[in-house]
Amino acid sequence: MKVLFIGGTGLISEAVSELAVQLGMELVLLNRGNRTEFVPKGARTIMADIRDPAAAAEALGTERFDVVVDWISFTPEQAETSRKLFQGRTKQFIFISSASVYQKPSTHYWVTESTPLSNPYWQYSRDKIACEQLLLEAYRNDGFPLTIVRPSFTYGVTMIPASLNSWRHPWSLVDRMRKGKPILVHGDGTSLWTMTHNTDFAKGFVGLLGNSQTVGHAFHITSDEVLDWNAIYRAIGAAAGVEPNLVHASSEFICGFDPDAVGGLLGDKVVSCIFDNSKIKRFVPSYVAATPFEQGIQRTIRWFEAHPDKCTIDAAWNDLMDRIIAAQEKAMLL
Incomplete structure (x- = not known):
């Protein structure tokens, strides 16, 4: 099976790329070559920027693929570029959406693929919904061979996952824990969440590749382990060898200081979210997520230490956490 990944070296996709090669697939990565350390041995790279459609088309030449996976379209315009480029060039096109597209505010904690798509808090999610709608229209009207995958919070060795952390400098959270500084958690920390290791996600995902029965369907692929946020932060602390000093503030209070957190909190992590994985297990019967968070995060911490x-620190993020915590403590005294 000849598979093209648009991207293929990101946080989630690098684990899928590794497994695809191990399973004997002919894997081709179309990207700019910025993360060569995550290109698995045996994969071939086509150096091109998908944001330049003419250059990408020239680099691809007349090549055709059994499967194309678009890991990096975030807007309808980008999705349409990929659709035009690969219409008639592949038997299956997998679009990577997001589980954050599911209905917010949530009307039920149990999430299935038929849960309504609506997120008034996060433009990222609304754009992913618009991408899905555009590609589904192409499927319905023109037979575009679309499969949709909606990852939730998926992590690997390069990401220390938390509801509040620096995206570019994720070691900042561990550094803060080890220095004994207070660690901010949204709400009271008891809302429920699911963390999925990228190697587990990969096992479910590769089972969709080349599976013609998945065309026209949407899937999420998550762990069945459910944790609250207090447990998630304590597991990170345990992996780092410390007991974190957790302090709590409402998500609305946090977003008042950090408007960029509105999407990730009010549009995603503020509500309990438990995923029904029965659909992916029907289509990929061998799928099982085997990495408990406490084990997966230990691997992540060891990787950073190596x-x-x-292990870079985000001073601006640290200052923001200190300001929010100080304001919360002051508000509690009033």
Whole structure:
């Protein structure tokens, strides 16, 4: 099976790329070559920027693929570029959406693929919904061979997952824990969440590749382990060898200081979210998520410790946490 990944070296996709090669697939990565350390041995890279459609078309030449996976379209315009480029060039096109597209505010904690799509808090999610709608229209009207995958919070060795952390400098959270600084958690920390290791996600995902019965369907692929946010932060602390000092503030209070957090909190993590994985298990019967969060996060911490150049600290994020915590403490005294 000849498979093209648009991207293929990101946080989620690098684990899928590795497994696809291990399973003997002919894997081709179309990207700009910025993360070569995550290109698995045996994969071939086509150096091109998908945001330049003419250059991408020239680089692809006359090549055709059994499957094309678009990991990096975030707007309808980008999705339409990919559709035009690969219409008639592949038997299956997998679009990577997001589980954050599911209805917010939530009317039920149990999430299935038929849960309504609506997120008034997060433009990222609304754009993913619009991408899905555009591609589904192409499927219905023109037979575009679309499969949709909606990952939730998926992590690997390069990400320390938390509801509040620096995206570019994720070691900041562990550094803060080890220094004994208070760790901000949204709400009272008891809302429920699901963390999925990228190697587990990969096992479900590769089962969709080349499966013609998945065309026209949407899937989420998550762990069945459910944790509250207090447990998630304590597991990160345990992996780092410390007991974190957790302090709590409402999500609305946090977003008053950090408007960029509105999408990720009010549009995603503020509500309990438990995923029904029966659909992916019907289509990929061998799928099982086997990595408990406490084990997966230990791997992540060890990886960072083995790569000290990645243990960078976000001073601005640290200052923001200190300001929110100080304001919360002051408000509690009034």
